[in-house]
Amino acid sequence: MSTTTPILSMRGINKSFGPVHVLRDVNFDSYSGKVTALVGDNGAGKSTLIKCIAGIYVPDSGDTFFENAKVSISGPRDATALGIEVVYQDLALCDNLDIVHNMFLGREEKSGPTLDESKMESMAKKTLDGLSVRTVKSIRQQVASLSGGQRQTVAIARAVLWNSKVVILDEPTAALGVAQTEQVLKLVRQLADNGLAVIVISHNLNDVFQVADNIAAMYLGSMAAQVNKSDVTQNDVVQLITTGKAEKLAGLSK
Amino acid sequence: MSEQMTLDKSLRDWWSRVKAGQTGALPALLGLLVLCLVFGSMSSVFLTPGNFANLLTQAAAVTVIAMGLVFVLLLGEIDLSAGYAAGVSGAVLVVMITEMEYAWWIAFPVSVLVGIALGGFIGYLVAQLHIPSFVVTLATFLAFQGLLLLLIGEGGTIRIDDPVILSVENKNLSVSSSWIFYFLVAGSYLASGIWKFYRRRQAGLSDNLFKFWLIKALGIVVVGAAATSALTVERSNNPELVSLRGIPYVVPVILVLLVAATFVLTKTSFGLHIYAVGGNAEAARRAGINVKMIRIYSFMICSGFAAIAGMIFVSRANSISPTTGGSSTLLYAVGAAVIGGTSLFGGKGKVSDAILGGLVVAVIDNGMALLGYPAGIKFMVTGAVLLISASIDAFSRRGANTK
Numbered sequence: 001m002s003t004t005t006p007i008l009s010m011r012g013i014n015k016s017f018g019p020v021h022v023l024r025d026v027n028f029d030s031y032s033g034k035v036t037a038l039v040g041d042n043g044a045g046k047s048t049l050i051k052c053i054a055g056i057y058v059p060d061s062g063d064t065f066f067e068n069a070k071v072s073i074s075g076p077r078d079a080t081a082l083g084i085e086v087v088y089q090d091l092a093l094c095d096n097l098d099i100v101h102n103m104f105l106g107r108e109e110k111s112g113p114t115l116d117e118s119k120m121e122s123m124a125k126k127t128l129d130g131l132s133v134r135t136v137k138s139i140r141q142q143v144a145s146l147s148g149g150q151r152q153t154v155a156i157a158r159a160v161l162w163n164s165k166v167v168i169l170d171e172p173t174a175a176l177g178v179a180q181t182e183q184v185l186k187l188v189r190q191l192a193d194n195g196l197a198v199i200v201i202s203h204n205l206n207d208v209f210q211v212a213d214n215i216a217a218m219y220l221g222s223m224a225a226q227v228n229k230s231d232v233t234q235n236d237v238v239q240l241i242t243t244g245k246a247e248k249l250a251g252l253s254k
Numbered sequence: 255m256s257e258q259m260t261l262d263k264s265l266r267d268w269w270s271r272v273k274a275g276q277t278g279a280l281p282a283l284l285g286l287l288v289l290c291l292v293f294g295s296m297s298s299v300f301l302t303p304g305n306f307a308n309l310l311t312q313a314a315a316v317t318v319i320a321m322g323l324v325f326v327l328l329l330g331e332i333d334l335s336a337g338y339a340a341g342v343s344g345a346v347l348v349v350m351i352t353e354m355e356y357a358w359w360i361a362f363p364v365s366v367l368v369g370i371a372l373g374g375f376i377g378y379l380v381a382q383l384h385i386p387s388f389v390v391t392l393a394t395f396l397a398f399q400g401l402l403l404l405l406i407g408e409g410g411t412i413r414i415d416d417p418v419i420l421s422v423e424n425k426n427l428s429v430s431s432s433w434i435f436y437f438l439v440a441g442s443y444l445a446s447g448i449w450k451f452y453r454r455r456q457a458g459l460s461d462n463l464f465k466f467w468l469i470k471a472l473g474i475v476v477v478g479a480a481a482t483s484a485l486t487v488e489r490s491n492n493p494e495l496v497s498l499r500g501i502p503y504v505v506p507v508i509l510v511l512l513v514a515a516t517f518v519l520t521k522t523s524f525g526l527h528i529y530a531v532g533g534n535a536e537a538a539r540r541a542g543i544n545v546k547m548i549r550i551y552s553f554m555i556c557s558g559f560a561a562i563a564g565m566i567f568v569s570r571a572n573s574i575s576p577t578t579g580g581s582s583t584l585l586y587a588v589g590a591a592v593i594g595g596t597s598l599f600g601g602k603g604k605v606s607d608a609i610l611g612g613l614v615v616a617v618i619d620n621g622m623a624l625l626g627y628p629a630g631i632k633f634m635v636t637g638a639v640l641l642i643s644a645s646i647d648a649f650s651r652r653g654a655n656t657k
Contacts, residue, residue, distance in 0.1 A: 077542075092540045094533035096601035097526070105530055106541030114521040118457035125459075138460075 005068060007032045007197045008053070008084070008166050013062035015048055022048045023059070024222045029214075030166060030197045035188060036226075037208040038201045040218030041241055046201050049218070050168055053199075054086045055079035067165075085159035086168045091151055095144035099136065100124045102143050103158040127161050128153075131190050135183065149180030156187060160196065167191055168199045173207055185211045205234050219244030265466060281646050282594050282610045285639070286617065293621030300624055304489035306481070307502055309613075309620050311423050314504040315340070315566040316583060317612030320590035321508075321515055321605050322559025325552040327591055328519075328532040330600025331380060331387035333373075333553060334584055336560040338398035341579030343369040343557075344564030345405035348414045348574040358418045362565060369561025370554045372398065377553030381546040387553075395584075403576050411575040414568060422507060423569040426500035429486045435506060436482040440475045447471055504566060508609065511562065515555075515605040528552060532600035582633070589636060590615045593643040614639065 006029035015023040023045050030036045040046050051057045053064075055073040064071055066082050073079050079086075093102050100117075103124050109116040124139050133153055136146070143154060152172055159167045169188065173181040188211050192198045202208050208215060209229065216226040217240035224240040232246070239246040294301040319336050326333045333339075343365040350361035376394055380387045406412060414420070427435055451464045482501065490498035519525035530538040531548050539545050560579075567578050594611030596603025615636060622632045 088540075090536075092534065092537035094530045094537050094601070096529060096533035101526055101530075105526070105538070106543050108523040108526060110523065115523060115526065118453055118459060121459050122457055 004031055006030055006065075007067055009065040010049070010053070011063045011065070013049070013052060013059045013064075015052060015057060015059050022221055023052070026062070026218070026221075026223045027226070028216055028223060029226060030199050031214065032165065032197045033192055033195050034213040035192045035198045035200060035211050036214040036216060037212035038199055038216050038218065039203070039205070039208060039237060039241055040224075043220075044218040044241075045221045046218055047170070050086065050170065050199070050201065053079065053084060053166075053168065055084075080162075083163065083165035084168070085162065085164040085166070087152075087155045087159050087170065087172065089170045089174060091155040093143045093151060093155060096142060098142055099139040099146075099154050102154055103127070103161055105158075107162070123161065124157070127157050130194065131157060131160070131187055133157065133187070147180065148176050149183045152176065152180075152184050153187060156184075156191070160191060160194075164196065166197045166199065168201075170201050171203065172200065173202065173204060181207065205237060208237070209234060217241055279595050279604075279607055279610055281643065282607065282614055285593070285643075286610065286614050289614065289617045289621065293617065293624070297621065297624045300621055302489070303484045303487045304498070305620065305624070306484055307426075307489060307498075309616050311502050311504055311570060312620055313612045313616030314423065314508060315563045315570065316586045316590055316615060317508060317609055318511060318563040318566060319560050319583065319587035320594070320608035320612050321511060322556040322563075323587055323591045324515075324596050324603050324605050324608050325519075325528065325559075326387070326556045327588075327596045327598060328528050328600060328603050329549060329552055330532050330598075331549070331552075332391065332588070332598075333376065333387065333556050334391040335372075335376070335394035335398050336391075336556055336587060337579040337584035338395055338402060339369055339372050339557045339560040339579070340564035340567060340583070341402040341574070341577075342372065342398050342405065342564070343561030344568045344578050345402050345412075345574050347419070347565055348412050348568055349405055351416050351419070352412055352414055358416050362419070365564065366558055366561040369564070370558045373554040373557025373560075374550060376557070377550030380553065381549035399580065402578070406574060406576060411573050413573045415572075419565065419569050420572060421569070422503050423566060426485075426498065426502050427506070429499050432482055432486050432499075432501040435501060436478060439509060440478055444471055444475065504569075507562075507566075511559070512605055512609060515559075519605060524548075524551070529601055532602075534601075586615050586619075586636070587612075589640040589643075592647065593639060595643075595647075597647050598644065599647070611643075 008030040010026060010028040013023050013026040013028070014021070026045070026049060028038075028049060038046050038049070048057060052059050053073070055076045055078050058074050064073060071078075071082065073082070073084075094105065097105070100121050104120050109119045109123070111119070121139065128136065128139065131153070136150055136153070143151060146154065156167070156169065156172070172184050172188065176184060185207060188198055188200060192213070200208070200212065212229055214226065215229055215232065215237060217224045217237055219240065219242075222244070224244045225246070236246040290301070299305050319340060323333060323336055346368045347361050347365040350356045350364060351358060356364075372394070376387070376390055379385050379390045426432070447467060451467070454460075485501050486499055488497065488499050490496055519528065527538065527543045527548050530541070530543060531545050535545055538548075564579060568574050571578065590611035591603065591608045592598060592611065593614050594603075594607030594609070596607055596611075618636050618639060619632060622635060
């Protein structure tokens with residue numbers, strides 16, 4: 001495993017919904033400047049783990065460390081305050097608003113009682129430029145007129161606008177074509193290169209191997225292994241996802 | 255050369271937005287133009303200054319209701335009882351002034367507060383209890399009608415003779431005040447727009463829409479000047495006996511409401527949040543917006559506008575009656591908002607569009623009455639125009655979605 005200390009570290013996380021034990025003693029780490037892919041079959045607990053990080057669920061037991069300090073995230077606002085942002089699969093954009101307004105929705109910049117449009121537009125522009133986004137014609141166009149990849153870009157840009165430290169992307173390429181997937185993966189890489197800790201949930205192992213530094217595989221509610229990409233092959237990861245173990249990793253994981 | 259290029263570009267930008275379904279006020283504007291030409295060629299009275307002033311006062315109350323409805327329509331909701339909210343508030347105004355002998359400046363604010371309270375009640379039921387607004391306001395449509403009857407009591411109609419209230423629909427600014435008013439409005443409109451673009455340039459942001467805006471703004475200013483000069487012409491049949499010149503008082507009233515509502519919708523985060531809730535309520539909720547309160551406030555604003563419309567109804571009729579705000583009032587108001595370009599699906603619309611739509615509705619009403627068509631034909635034509643605008647809305651949505 002990496003020698004640097006993780007910015008976000010979950011230790012021994014348990015979560016049950018009634019009789020269903022969804023997360024069992026899950027350990028999970030995320031590093032600044034690295035893309036951590038979270039993989040696993042449907043129902044393995046990926047979404048639940050993400051929601052525990054985002055403050056939507058509160059773990060029944062276990063510890064969360066953020067920048068080496070123990071924290072308790074008991075609501076989405078706590079997560080936001082720490083600098084954790086989530087981009088959900090359905091993106092949650094307002095089609096009828098332009099890119100700037102979508103990026104600032106709920107956190108508008110104001111001068112006095114009125115919106116500070118110039119400031120918001122400049123900040124939005126700077127953020128998009130910082131992400132090397134050049135596919136958007138005008139940041140004053142309505143989101144309705146954007147392609148799927150561009151919409152994903154806007155959602156991601158919104159997440160990093162706030163000097164966030166950890167960005168979680170839920171299946172960012174699920175609904176995209178080949179060219180747009182490429183575009184979004186480049187953006188994901190760019191985020192990490194800008195120093196953010198990026199967590200990507202994905203079902204597509206090609207994408208994972210293209211973009212991730214670090215792969216965390218979940219199996220039936222437990223963390224099967226969190227490994228460096230360079231230590232494994234796609235086959236090993238498939239084994240981890242489907243059986244929860246890989247012979248080759250017997251000594252390596254946990 | 256390069257200036258020509260940027261103008262060309264901004265026009266092309268605009269045209270591509272129109273093609274993408276963001277038609278804005280264009281259909282209503284064209285419709286208004288065509289209607290005026292048709293009625294003007296068929297009736298010798300239609301294009302006279304007297305009829306023009308008449309048209310404005312006729313359109314006023316429905317237009318104000320439509321302006322309020324825009325707030326609710328933006329959320330994708332509807333308020334079917336706005337007409338009777340106007341009636342109830344008007345009744346409160348008249349009863350307070352005539353029977354309880356309050357001054358107009360106490361009675362009018364109270365009547366508006368009553369309107370806002372009615373809207374708060376509707377908004378609570380819609381936002382908190384999640385009853386569809388169509389059902390809630392269908393119920394309040396009946397209930398407010400009952401309230402109106404109870405307030406007016408046995409007599410049926412109550413006359414009012416408060417000079418201030420009556421002046422709104424029946425008196426005009428003097429000729430010189432009319433022009434002062436015009437130059438104030440036109441001047442501040444141009445100045446605020448230029449200031450906005452100046453600030454953008456200062457901040458280093460693109461301003462390729464400036465030329466386009468300037469053409470539009472100058473067009474509005476010229477039309478305003480034409481309207482003002484038409485309204486300052488003597489329009490009394492008997493000028494020695496009583497002179498009738500100047501802008502009707504109700505015009506500045508509507509303009510103040512327009513500026514206030516447009517400010518709220520376009521310059522404040524509250525306004526932005528209304529558009530956001532109308533566009534994608536779930537996204538708005540996740541962005542930390544209090545969707546419930548936005549809904550409740552919007553219904554309050556809608557009914558507040560209706561209350562002001564109630565005052566205008568009272569002023570125009572010199573009285574309140576059990577049918578004030580009833581019959582076709584609400585349908586005309588919804589029609590006005592939709593004809594102006596407000597989407598019934600939520601998220602799209604402007605308060606200024608409601609004024610344009612209100613004028614279209616009033617022009618049809620007025621023009622067909624002048625031509626002597628029976629009320630039946632009038633209703634059918636208005637219905638057809640509403641249907642056409644709703645289709646434009648639906649088609650433009652499809653155009654935007656299949657892109």
